[in-house]
Amino acid sequence: MTANWLKISVMSAMVLGVAACSSKDDEDRYVARDVEVLYNLAQDNLAKKRYKFAAAAFDEVERQHPYSVWARRAQLMAAYSHYMTNSYDDAILAAQRFLQLHPGNRSAPYAYYLIALCHYEQISDVGRDQQKTLDAESSLVEVIRRYPNSDYAKDAKLKLDLTRDHLAGKDMEVGRFYQNRHEYLAAETRYRAVIEKYQTTSHAPEALHRLVEIYLSLGIDDEAKMAAAVLGRNFPGSKWYRYSYALLSGKDMVPEVKESSWLSKIWPF
Incomplete structure (x- = not known):
């Protein structure tokens, strides 16, 4: 098996979705590969910014060699690769799986930070539902709480300020809506929320x-x-x-x- 043939084979398998073998045809296409070859292929695609292929290859490392040291590395690299393609849900799931299996790993701070980033980058304008903003807030707080002296915490604090300013902006928008309709008690509730929870915001x-x-x-x-x-x-x-x-x-x-x-x-x- 030549290196070029192997690369083409793996790339084709990823495109066809071999990672989700369920049918007989899928099983026929399944080819076991050396863990170092798979991992290096994933890293090569990552270096070339072919993030979808990299994510698929990292996932394949974990699937084919779940108990190897390479699998642990691949989990977090897959999370990063999914993040780089804006596949935020996949990135969050991969990072959470890494934390569940390796909670004390030295890369755990980054996994928590990556989860927070995924939520943060999905914050929508104040006119829409703010669940993702709330998720970002709680995730950023978790990074700061767990690793207060880390570089991740420093950046999380900056993003947390912006996140809370955004949440305050949502309350202000709703409050003004009620106030314009002369529904003063409902408006007061929103303005009070800004004062009580976000008094340091703009x-x-x-x-x-x-x-x-x-x-x-x-x-x-x-x-x-x-x-x-x-x-x-x-x-x-x-x-x-x-x-x-x-x-x-x-x-x-x-x-x-x-x-x-x-x-x-x-x-x-």
Whole structure:
């Protein structure tokens, strides 16, 4: 068996889906191959950025030689190869399988990070369902929790900030929708969520201002004054504070701290 023939044979097998042998025809096409040859072929395809072929070859390493040291390496390399083709679900499954079988492996931090990346890169715009964003948040938190001093954690923290800003943006969008329909209590729930869970995001100043608007509309003046006071204390140069201050001034009110307000527990003075 020449090297070229072997390469063509393996590539054809991958295209035909030999990795999922279930029928007699599949079994007829099955050819056992040396683990090092298979692994090197996968690495060669990876180096040439032929990621689909690389993923299939790495999967074949694990299938044909499940108890070899090569199989452990192939699992994670298959996950990476799937990731590079945007086959995120396959990448996540491969990385999770690696972690289940080798939880203490030195490559475990990367496996957790790769799972987080797969979720993160599927974040959709705020107008759509945010389940993937929530999945990204929890996965990034897991990386930071498990490996706080790693380079993966450093990058995860940056991505976590962006993820939470995105989630806050979704709450703001829904809150504005309800507010425009004069469904003030539903809108307040969304704005409060931003303040309570995402107060360090870029949406916090607007959320506080929208609360001022809602509380004034509902006649809850003390809460409106408190929201404006928190806004002025934490974001004094924000346009949202100027808007809130103008609203209160138009009603002969000024921002005022109320110790009994729920806001005082989040932003103590």
